[in-house]
Amino acid sequence: MNTRPEKLVIGISSRALFDLEESHRVFETDGREAYCNYQIEHEENVLEPGVAFGLVRKLLALNEAESERVEVILLSRNSADTGLRVFNSIAHHKLPITRAAFTSGSSPYRYVSAFGADLFLSADPDDVRAALKAGCAAATIVPGHSLAHEDGELKIAFDGDAVLFSDEAERIFKEQGLEAFAASEVSSAGKPLPGGPFKAFLEALTRIQAEFDPARCPIRTALVTSRSAPAHERVIRTLRAWHIRIDEALFLGGMTKAEFLEAFGADIFFDDQATHIGSASQRVAAGHVPHGVANE
Incomplete structure (x- = not known):
C-alpha cells in the first residue's frame, strides 16, 4: 500500500515562469489585440526563463519515476491561442508541466482551489491578494537579477x-x-x-x-x-x-x-x-x- 503523502501542487503564472516583460510592454502600450497578435507572430520564438524558472525546475526535479512529489500547473491570463507560445517554451525547456488554465484576461486565481494548489506564484498583485484571501499561500514574483544556483539543492x-x-x-x-x-x-x-x-x-x-x-x-x-x-x-x-x-x-x-x-x-x-x-x-x-x- 502506498502511504506517501499527497503531492505538493504549485500554481504559477506565465510571467513568473518566463520572461514576458517585452510582451507585457506591448500589452501596456498598445492594448490587448496588439498583444495577442504579437504572441501569435512570435509563438515559435522560445521564451527565456523568468524569475521563478529555476525554482520550478528544482521543484520538478524532486519527482522520481514512480513517485510524483510535486506538480506545477500553469495559471495564465493568456488565451489558449496566445498561450501556445508558453506551452511551446515549456516543451523546449523540457519542463513536465501538462495542466493549465488560460483565462483570456480574467483572473486565474479562482482555479487555485480547484487544482488543489498549495502555493500560487504570479506577477499580478491583485491575483495574489485574491489567492491569499481564499486561503492559499501566494506571493507576487517581482522583477530582479536573481542568481542561478546550479548545485541541485x-x-x-x-x-x-x-x-x-x-x-x-x-x-x-x-x-x-x-x-x-x-x-x-x-x-x-x-x-x-x-x-x-x-x-x-x-x-x-x-x-x-x-x-x-x-x-x-x-x-x-x-x-x-x-x-x-x-x-x-x-x-x-x-x-x-x-x-x-x-x-x-x-x-x-x-x-x-x-x-x-x-x-x-x-x-x-x-x-x-x-x-x-x-x-x-x-x-x-x-x-x-x-x-x-x-x-x-
Whole structure:
C-alpha cells in the first residue's frame, strides 16, 4: 500500500515562469489585440526563463519515476491561442508541466482551489491578494537579477511574522514600538504563534523532506527574520510545537537580509515587507506576500 503523502501542487503564472516583460510592454502600450497578435507572430520564438524558472525546475526535479512529489500547473491570463507560445517554451525547456488554465484576461486565481494548489506564484498583485484571501499561500514574483544556483539543492527562505506566522507580534511592533514588542514576546515565549499564510506550504515541504535521508535531502529551508534575542525563543518554540523542520534560522536584528539570502543560496525568498523584497530581489528570486499589518 502506498502511504506517501499527497503531492505538493504549485500554481504559477506565465510571467513568473518566463520572461514576458517585452510582451507585457506591448500589452501596456498598445492594448490587448496588439498583444495577442504579437504572441501569435512570435509563438515559435522560445521564451527565456523568468524569475521563478529555476525554482520550478528544482521543484520538478524532486519527482522520481514512480513517485510524483510535486506538480506545477500553469495559471495564465493568456488565451489558449496566445498561450501556445508558453506551452511551446515549456516543451523546449523540457519542463513536465501538462495542466493549465488560460483565462483570456480574467483572473486565474479562482482555479487555485480547484487544482488543489498549495502555493500560487504570479506577477499580478491583485491575483495574489485574491489567492491569499481564499486561503492559499501566494506571493507576487517581482522583477530582479536573481542568481542561478546550479548545485541541485532546492533552497527556500521565509520571513517569519505575517508569512510563516500570523502578524500578531508584528502588529504590536507597528502600533506600540520595539520595547512593547520585545516585552510581549518574552511574556508569551511559551505560547505558540498562530500560523500565517505559508505555514501549510512549509508543512508540505517538511513532509517531502521526511522521505529522504537527512544527510542527502535535496531541500533546505531557512527562516530569515529581523527578530533578535530575546524575541527568538517564541519562534523556536512555535516551530517545535508545530513539528516543523527548519534547517537554518537567521535572527538578524534588523540587518539587511539580501547578503544573507545570497550566502544561503536561496532559490526564492518570501517576505511580507516590500522594502525587504526590493533589496533581496537584486540577489535572489523574491516573492512579496501582501499580508498582514505591513500591507494595510
